[in-house]
Amino acid sequence: MDNYLYQEFNRSIYRKTLENGLKVQLMPMAEFNKTYAIMTTDFGSIDNHFVPYQQEEPVQVPDGVAHFLEHKLFEKKDHDAFDLFGKLGADSNAFTSFTQTSYLFSTTSHLRENLDILLDFVQDPYFTDETVQKEQGIIGQEIQMYNDDPSWRLYLGMLGNLYPHDPMHIDIAGTVDSISKITPKILFDCYRTFYQPSNMNLLLVGKLDPAETMGWIEDNQAKKEFAPQEKPRRFFELNDPSGHDVIPFRSLTMDVNRPKAMVGIRGLKTFDDGHERLKYKLAVDLLLDLLLDDTSDNYLRLYDQGIIDDSFGYNFDMTRAFHFAYISTNTNQREKFADEVMAILDNADEEIDRAADHFEGIKRAEIGRLISLLDSPEAIGNRYAGDLFAGANLMDEIRMMKELQLADLHQAAKDFVNPAGMSVYQIVSQHQ
Amino acid sequence: MHYNLASGVNLDVVPSKKFNMNQILINFATPQTFDNATARNLLANLLETSTKKYPTQTALADQLAKQYGTYLSMGVTRVGRLHCVRLKASFINDRLANSELFEKVVALINEILFNPLVNNGQFDQETFDRQAINLKSTINSYYDDKQFWAARRLLDLYYRDGTVMRVPSFGRSQEIDKLTAAGVYQTYQEMIANDRVDILFLGDVDAEQVKAAFAKMPFADRTINHQEVLYHQPLYKQVQRQVEYQPVSQAKLNLGYQLPLYSGKELYYAGLVFNDLFGGSPYSKLYVNIRERASLAYYAASRLMPFNGLLSVQSGIDSRQASRVEKLIDQQLLALQHGQFTDEQFEEVKSGLINQYLSSNDLAGNILGRRLANQLLGLPTQDETAQINAVTRDQVVQVAQMLNKQAVYLLSGEN
Numbered sequence: 001m002d003n004y005l006y007q008e009f010n011r012s013i014y015r016k017t018l019e020n021g022l023k024v025q026l027m028p029m030a031e032f033n034k035t036y037a038i039m040t041t042d043f044g045s046i047d048n049h050f051v052p053y054q055q056e057e058p059v060q061v062p063d064g065v066a067h068f069l070e071h072k073l074f075e076k077k078d079h080d081a082f083d084l085f086g087k088l089g090a091d092s093n094a095f096t097s098f099t100q101t102s103y104l105f106s107t108t109s110h111l112r113e114n115l116d117i118l119l120d121f122v123q124d125p126y127f128t129d130e131t132v133q134k135e136q137g138i139i140g141q142e143i144q145m146y147n148d149d150p151s152w153r154l155y156l157g158m159l160g161n162l163y164p165h166d167p168m169h170i171d172i173a174g175t176v177d178s179i180s181k182i183t184p185k186i187l188f189d190c191y192r193t194f195y196q197p198s199n200m201n202l203l204l205v206g207k208l209d210p211a212e213t214m215g216w217i218e219d220n221q222a223k224k225e226f227a228p229q230e231k232p233r234r235f236f237e238l239n240d241p242s243g244h245d246v247i248p249f250r251s252l253t254m255d256v257n258r259p260k261a262m263v264g265i266r267g268l269k270t271f272d273d274g275h276e277r278l279k280y281k282l283a284v285d286l287l288l289d290l291l292l293d294d295t296s297d298n299y300l301r302l303y304d305q306g307i308i309d310d311s312f313g314y315n316f317d318m319t320r321a322f323h324f325a326y327i328s329t330n331t332n333q334r335e336k337f338a339d340e341v342m343a344i345l346d347n348a349d350e351e352i353d354r355a356a357d358h359f360e361g362i363k364r365a366e367i368g369r370l371i372s373l374l375d376s377p378e379a380i381g382n383r384y385a386g387d388l389f390a391g392a393n394l395m396d397e398i399r400m401m402k403e404l405q406l407a408d409l410h411q412a413a414k415d416f417v418n419p420a421g422m423s424v425y426q427i428v429s430q431h432q
Numbered sequence: 433m434h435y436n437l438a439s440g441v442n443l444d445v446v447p448s449k450k451f452n453m454n455q456i457l458i459n460f461a462t463p464q465t466f467d468n469a470t471a472r473n474l475l476a477n478l479l480e481t482s483t484k485k486y487p488t489q490t491a492l493a494d495q496l497a498k499q500y501g502t503y504l505s506m507g508v509t510r511v512g513r514l515h516c517v518r519l520k521a522s523f524i525n526d527r528l529a530n531s532e533l534f535e536k537v538v539a540l541i542n543e544i545l546f547n548p549l550v551n552n553g554q555f556d557q558e559t560f561d562r563q564a565i566n567l568k569s570t571i572n573s574y575y576d577d578k579q580f581w582a583a584r585r586l587l588d589l590y591y592r593d594g595t596v597m598r599v600p601s602f603g604r605s606q607e608i609d610k611l612t613a614a615g616v617y618q619t620y621q622e623m624i625a626n627d628r629v630d631i632l633f634l635g636d637v638d639a640e641q642v643k644a645a646f647a648k649m650p651f652a653d654r655t656i657n658h659q660e661v662l663y664h665q666p667l668y669k670q671v672q673r674q675v676e677y678q679p680v681s682q683a684k685l686n687l688g689y690q691l692p693l694y695s696g697k698e699l700y701y702a703g704l705v706f707n708d709l710f711g712g713s714p715y716s717k718l719y720v721n722i723r724e725r726a727s728l729a730y731y732a733a734s735r736l737m738p739f740n741g742l743l744s745v746q747s748g749i750d751s752r753q754a755s756r757v758e759k760l761i762d763q764q765l766l767a768l769q770h771g772q773f774t775d776e777q778f779e780e781v782k783s784g785l786i787n788q789y790l791s792s793n794d795l796a797g798n799i800l801g802r803r804l805a806n807q808l809l810g811l812p813t814q815d816e817t818a819q820i821n822a823v824t825r826d827q828v829v830q831v832a833q834m835l836n837k838q839a840v841y842l843l844s845g846e847n
Binding site: 148311 | 451452453489493496499523528570572573576679682713715723729730731780782783786791794
């Protein structure tokens with residue numbers, strides 16, 4: 001087990017890759033009552049085309065299968081893993097993104113028992129026709145609930161604009177129709193391919209003793225037999241890597257009082273190296289802050305003209321297969337909002353120079369915000385993105401953020417902003 | 433450590449080296465009336481937007497950014513009948529900032545609270561107009577969040593005509609047009625002069641230094657006479673029912689029960705255990721029997737409102753199943769009234785509550801929020817694990833029998 005001390009934060013991280021390939025990381029937090037554990041596989045909603053474990057032919061699986069598998073993994077022949085955590089008073093949950101599925105618990109007692117429950121339920125699948133059928137009803141309701149959520153529709157609508165022929169344009173949960181095609185066999189194919197220990201990582205943060213905890217994990221794994229590990233062979237290729245398939249504009253009419261508008265921008269850069277990707281990500285984060293955050297002249301101008309209000313926000317999503325930024329607001333001036341934001345992005349280089357004296361303040365603010373996350377075991381655990389950022393954790397991010405210079409923002413703007421990658425999506429009120 | 437900065441102005445300092453961030457919470461409390469909620473919400477928005485020294489929101493935001501992204505926000509809430517304007521701030525500790533950040537943040541809060549952007553006895557007109565428009569759209573946009581909307585409509589149905597509880601703590605959009613820049617300035621002056629003020633600090637600063645910093649704020653003595661903070665409502669003769677139609681794909685069925693149990697008072701901890709057995713946890717009867725077993729809902733949960741004597745149930749369902757779901761909810765309550773829960777479930781729920789309680793002590797904001805609520809209700813802040821452990825099965829049954837269904841609200845997708 002190797003360990004590394006981050007002196008400025010008085011925190012250490014302990015790392016080990018087990019014999020079966022499972023990557024384990026432990027980060028103790030002094031004085032905390034809680035331990036947060038999160039176990040992640042590199043398998044998400046876009047991974048719908050792959051060669052199943054120890055087979056030859058690629059298969060195409062229905063949309064929403066990763067999320068469906070996540071729900072079903074808790075259920076066993078004679079019990080539900082969720083209840084086992086509950087008996088110990090622990091909280092447990094799981095979530096699926098475009099590229100990952102994570103299982104987690106948090107507890108203030110019985111750490112070893114909870115850890116065994118987590119490892120055991122994730123490593124022991126049980127899928128039958130009957131349980132699959134029941135889940136189709138529950139997830140159907142979940143999909144419907146999200147249908148009524150204008151913010152989610154706005155986000156998903158934008159993904160549909162930016163990646164119209166790629167799996168990202170479909171809800172992570174799939175559709176009522178696609179999940180009806182899921183069978184136990186499909187779930188097993190996915191499971192055997194992507195839930196091999198060598199395709200997973202386990203992270204514990206909070207109250208823990210590193211040596212003791214690592215021992216518990218190793219004991220648990222030593223009792224199990226694992227099939228030979230095989231690197232998943234997935235086929236993910238963007239329909240059009242040049243981004244020419246971006247749909248510039250769409251809108252949706254909903255029963256809302258307040259219309260919404262979003263500008264999205266699809267990045268085209270590709271990366272061979274996780275460090276490089278993380279640096280780019282942090283630079284784009286800072287770039288967006290400099291151009292648009294609440295200290296910027298742009299923000300004040302748009303706010304005072306009533307083009308944006310306090311609901312204004314922006315984000316940059318980076319995954320192994322794609323990345324994009326989105327900027328949104330509630331507004332009655334949807335066209336004006338889109339024109340203004342696109343003009344700011346188009347002129348990013350000049351905008352950076354004009355706002356240069358804000359740079360140190362903005363950087364300091366980002367550093368402060370990242371440091372605030374160090375008080376949360378969940379934030380540390382959820383933010384960890386494995387190989388995506390070459391294993392960097394929150395403290396590595398803070399260090400890298402401190403090193404960014406204005407020139408990095410110019411470079412990020414050059415790499416990221418391209419007019420053909422921009423798009424607009426609107427939620428229009430049916431009352432107007 | 434507790435200090436009185438002036439009569440009616442309290443300072444509570446919780447020294448801690450556990451966190452990288454320091455926290456400040458300042459609460460202004462006064463009994464809610466029919467017309468103060470909207471004005472005070474707008475006031476909170478105005479105060480956090482600008483000050484005389486920092487006359488635009490970017491100027492103010494720039495100060496916060498330079499102070500390592502200090503988080504500062506103001507908002508409104510309600511504790512029983514008390515309307516509260518709150519300021520929350522969090523910022524990295526002086527060791528990580530390598531500077532006297534604490535003093536700077538307190539100075540900035542002082543500027544925000546005591547030097548607002550006011551000229552000739554009124555808030556700056558342009559800022560006022562913009563914030564008034566924004567608050568109106570924000571309140572109107574609550575309609576767009578169907579889960580929130582349905583929960584709010586249930587409260588409208590549950591609270592009796594003529595009680596201020598019907599006015600949400602965030603106010604009403606139709607009241608905003610009646611407010612003026614001069615009128616809200618008057619609201620401000622009343623708040624600063626007459627409200628009960630509670631200041632709470634948690635973090636790595638010497639208590640005397642904290643006291644000295646806040647003592648510089650020019651709070652005057654005031655007389656506090658908040659008679660009955662907790663809200664109690666007499667029973668209706670019959671259950672209040674309402675159905676509304678909107679084009680939603682998932683219907684919302686919400687129920688309100690009178691449950692005269694109050695924070696820290698008799699049977700309160702039994703109420704927490706009851707709530708988790710009924711619908712407050714994923715191991716509850718509602719979750720298991722309505723969501724999991726019958727596949728009837730994506731969510732079905734209950735919530736205890738221990739300042740208002742109310743317990744509510746929220747569910748997201750298929751419109752056509754509304755009466756079936758309501759019957760099932762009734763059955764779950766009946767089962768608990770007859771003590772139909774295992775010892776195992778009972779112990780699980782207690783362990784879960786203790787786990788939550790201990791976990792909440794890892795969140796600085798939660799620690800301060802709980803201390804504040806206790807202070808406003810005149811309760812001591814103590815380790816709650818013993819009280820949770822002491823709850824008996826009989827007490828839970830007793831609580832279950834205290835529930836009276838009062839209101840049923842359905843937001844339906846089908847007309």
